[in-house]
Amino acid sequence: MKQINVGLIGYKFMGKAHSHAYKDVGMFFDLPAQPVMKALCGRDEAGVKEAAAKFGWESYETSWEALLQREDIDLVDITAPSDAHREIVEAAAQAGKHVFCEKPLALNLEDSVAMWRAAEKAGIKHMVGFNYRRVPAVQLAKRLIDEGAIGEIRHFRGTYLQDFIVDPDFPLVWRLKREIAGSGPLGDLASHLIDIAHFLVGDIGEVIGMEKTFIKERQIPSSMTGLSATSKGGAMGKVTVEDATNFLFQFDNGALGSIEASRMCPGRKNYQTFEINGSEGSLSFSFERMNELEFFSRSDASYAQGFRTIQVTEPEHAYVEAWWPPGHVIGYEHTFIHEVKDLIEAIAADKMPQPSFADGVKCQAVVDSVIESAKTRRWVEVPKVTL
């Protein structure tokens, strides 16, 4: 079988999730090509060496430049912080490697477009890591919408709420610095919902948003590389991203939308939810119960209508046949396995994977417009980007 040699940059939270996906995908799916875990890349040699051994990578590198120079790498997977994305992608494209890049694509629209352009120019395959599209329940939502089960769509409302920085003693990690992260929950969380909205409803035409940082200073951790940091330094630093964002929008097709993302909601852990109302029915989803989709149909008998809690665990549901019997639920990490499956299949078939950088750019255009609208306090038309 054809092999696709993978080099992965980053080995923390996302790096681990991606590593696991390459490790497991072939056990559950019949793939047209075999992903080979060639090299793991990270700056700290001790750390990357240990991670490579633990995760099952054949080798490791301590610089991404070195990784890109290796001839035995076909696909570069980037889970580094957002500020590093553009440079790596451009170099990878130039080196002719396919690229799988975590979201958000970049710190801003300009960088995102540059990445897309570079990838297209190089003729490589490119994919952006909107993994929540790969939840079987989200795929079922897509199927039902495409079949017309909820009719013409009128409303999309999404929330993505977490609480991991509610404690004022939570330190100033890199995700709280604009120069590294681009934005706060807007780019980190809301971007997933923007992509879901694009995927399920259509293009977003204009937006108006607001944002707020409730806790303006936090302690600087001794290390700023992790998602959480246990050792805190004494000095305080400024939080430069928002703690919460909230925006309204109109889709080009006339539907109304709203998205709220916040890291300051006690009890909400990974509370990514959306509800879509159409002329014939409604859909509702919450990631914390990711194996379920709520579906209301106006075509049920009038006295027996209600939101159905569909357990999206039947063999006929997307991706599920590879897993366990009905009701034997799957989890977060499976979204990455599904991503890798689709990516490998696309590369093997010489097709562009979905979502590609085009989708990453489209999402970034909305993100930037929200930021601008929060600053100018006006509705902002989302730019339509083409190459």
Add this chain to the structure above:
Amino acid sequence: MKQINVGLIGYKFMGKAHSHAYKDVGMFFDLPAQPVMKALCGRDEAGVKEAAAKFGWESYETSWEALLQREDIDLVDITAPSDAHREIVEAAAQAGKHVFCEKPLALNLEDSVAMWRAAEKAGIKHMVGFNYRRVPAVQLAKRLIDEGAIGEIRHFRGTYLQDFIVDPDFPLVWRLKREIAGSGPLGDLASHLIDIAHFLVGDIGEVIGMEKTFIKERQIPSSMTGLSATSKGGAMGKVTVEDATNFLFQFDNGALGSIEASRMCPGRKNYQTFEINGSEGSLSFSFERMNELEFFSRSDASYAQGFRTIQVTEPEHAYVEAWWPPGHVIGYEHTFIHEVKDLIEAIAADKMPQPSFADGVKCQAVVDSVIESAKTRRWVEVPKVTL
């Protein structure tokens, strides 16, 4: 319009619920006859007088014998403790009054049958207070079953859990004395589910049960008349009913059943639930969310099946048109209003109300069989009683 003059015995919890039903029913339903709140009856003159004024009764009596002698009473409604039911019903029947009697019909099967016989002999209308049949969601369950929506029934499982006597300091009220109450949660709570099982599934053929009293002694209250008692005496008395009961059964039609009732389940307040599984679908209900019915249908599209949460608040649902717009939920007391509506309609139409004493007897036959099975530790065939 024809009038039906009502005399009500008892003015505590159930007496209040029934009073309210007579007061309100005519405002919401178009009735063929008008119930007139003639007289309220209770032993304590000060108490009954005040209650009569507050609830809107025209007069009061302090002995039920006096009430029965009054010529201006057409219908006697009995909410007195269970040990008094038989004597009152027999006298009322002899006096030619229609009777509406709270459940459980009596302390045991013998008394129940005597009551049924007396009522039939006198040719009066008789009804037993299984009010939960009148929840619109339960009526919808009946409708769906009758339509074949869940096919041939195979399983009924019910629980009726409360926690009001978990505290060992809760006093020895009358409901905890077998000579007054007949039994504990079996007659008080499980009887409702037995009636629901009869109503929705069919006759119960044989049973095996167990029961247990966890807290064997409690403080004797200064007054034992109320559901709860705030003033406690110093002396301890023996709890003579079970705290919990649990039984299995087979329906005559081959379905399997189980019912558990307990007053020792922290957090369960009025947790009356049942689930019914058939060859084509399932139904699930919980009283604490009484405006909802869960319905699963195997005839939905295979990839879109799930339990539907039907809000049973549409005008086409039983009783609902009289109330508010969809989603404007109703509560516990409405079940009594619905009972009275059906009772008045039956009397006006010279038909036997449902459920009648025949149903009360059928329920009592199961209750007694469960008690016997718990004692003998054997399966007990439920006697089929006919007059």
Add this chain to the structure above:
Amino acid sequence: MKQINVGLIGYKFMGKAHSHAYKDVGMFFDLPAQPVMKALCGRDEAGVKEAAAKFGWESYETSWEALLQREDIDLVDITAPSDAHREIVEAAAQAGKHVFCEKPLALNLEDSVAMWRAAEKAGIKHMVGFNYRRVPAVQLAKRLIDEGAIGEIRHFRGTYLQDFIVDPDFPLVWRLKREIAGSGPLGDLASHLIDIAHFLVGDIGEVIGMEKTFIKERQIPSSMTGLSATSKGGAMGKVTVEDATNFLFQFDNGALGSIEASRMCPGRKNYQTFEINGSEGSLSFSFERMNELEFFSRSDASYAQGFRTIQVTEPEHAYVEAWWPPGHVIGYEHTFIHEVKDLIEAIAADKMPQPSFADGVKCQAVVDSVIESAKTRRWVEVPKVTL
């Protein structure tokens, strides 16, 4: 006991709900004064006469002017369509009657302020019908917030979704005409949530909103007086209110808020929900399960934190002691009984009821600001109105 004589204007949906409240309140609550159902008022004599008899009013009137002239009326209760509110209130105030007026107070802020001014000038008691404040679960939310259980509030998000006009054949009832209703779901539905936000969180400082009418023309019914109309005429008329509204806002205390209201959400019947996140915990409520409040506390043991589903049916919860044992749920209509209880107590104690016209005005100021912001597509500062 002192009596308060009531005259009620309107006898349809709201008129019935109010009538029922006066009828029942004294049976469940010990009041310092007795509301007497003196007169029901409506334009159609046959209709109002029948309703008066059915609901238990002593007399009826066919013009509100006549009602106001009656000396035996102490309190005027107004459930007429919104466009009639101002004129009636001003006349009632001049006549020295206390006034209980349904929400929204008026068609616009100017009218609302005029009403408030007239009432204050006349020295009468005035109350506006934000009945959802009287849900015991909402009162519990207030108590928990006041106790500091969720700390400093940062987020309020509310939705009020219905589906009763999703069907394009639903006719052009008065609620769909701006000249009568003032606005669509904004004034009808969102106004309730604005009041809840005021009640639980604080004053709203500025807003930005959008609105949309998806179905622009509907059939003109032969009668436009009812909530729903069964007989439809052939002619089409223009829908002049929005089908949906969606707005963001900032509270004066720094919290962020959002409210969405729509009548185009299949499966959502009376889906009034809100969630509030604070520095120490969160609260979540949905009216369709009005007997429950969700509460998350960061002070629970770290390994045992979770949203608690509190059944707000304990005697110590607001209003509940008057009703049934725990878990024996109440419904929509009880909110009106609680309103009337509080109104009667306030009048008897010579205190201003809550919420008064001041709250109605404050709500209207937000409603008008949302309308303006949707028109101008800009953030609008909500005017602070004082007399």
Add this chain to the structure above:
Amino acid sequence: MKQINVGLIGYKFMGKAHSHAYKDVGMFFDLPAQPVMKALCGRDEAGVKEAAAKFGWESYETSWEALLQREDIDLVDITAPSDAHREIVEAAAQAGKHVFCEKPLALNLEDSVAMWRAAEKAGIKHMVGFNYRRVPAVQLAKRLIDEGAIGEIRHFRGTYLQDFIVDPDFPLVWRLKREIAGSGPLGDLASHLIDIAHFLVGDIGEVIGMEKTFIKERQIPSSMTGLSATSKGGAMGKVTVEDATNFLFQFDNGALGSIEASRMCPGRKNYQTFEINGSEGSLSFSFERMNELEFFSRSDASYAQGFRTIQVTEPEHAYVEAWWPPGHVIGYEHTFIHEVKDLIEAIAADKMPQPSFADGVKCQAVVDSVIESAKTRRWVEVPKVTL
């Protein structure tokens, strides 16, 4: 690092789940020894060869006798059908291999005891595959119970409902044959709950049960090895296990229990639920929402008590630190990874893993007693087995 060489028998549903566990465990947990996937064993050479390659086993065997003879195998993992367990275990014990055996341990108590005896005599480590103990939420239930959070336990009620054989066209697979499977949902499903009851509450003293086969004949599939069979033969065969079982029991500590297991419940997919009520609180769990545990505490403020939905996804919850951030849920397969982790740790530490064959025997004693009680229609005292 020390290595533990594993040989796995069986490569279908359970074999895959176990293979995956060995493959992944070292990536997420720091183990004291490394499990090495030495050999996969199955009767069909083509099938086992392909599976071995796909799952990552170094070699394969087509007879378990051959596997047991290999000197490079330390641990034998048995996922073959139940009728093969005893013979393999006895041979493995004699060969001095540690044994991990899927549940139910054997076809009956006698065989189970023999296996336990053989294992003990050989001095090997032995473990039985009650994987649901390894759900973090179940571990949290254990912790809360051990801490006294729910006080003295009074009630355990469990259901394990599925619907995969509701369709009468579902073929006669091996799980429906008593000679291979031992029993139906009793041994397959209820056994998990029996183990949970043992784990969380204590030993079961006596039982009474009933069982039923609703569909008595099914089509014989061409192959009877799989869980489901797509190719059906024309001939019909007798279903020799029950479709549903239902039993009551008493714990030695005085608590009451009930367990129902059925494969005939439309809409219930892997609906393994239990609720435990104690003197101070309650716990409730449903596997289909396996990342959640419901907990009610009587020690919460009286006006703010309610079942808490704990998301058991915090780093301090059992096993969770190895996985993803809070709210990033895990699934069914993780229970096997946790099992293998605990097994490897126990072997490395020269301790007996939990649950051992002693627990498997204890469970089988209950299973056999239920079968006997269903036959004799009497309460059966569960034998206490010691070696």
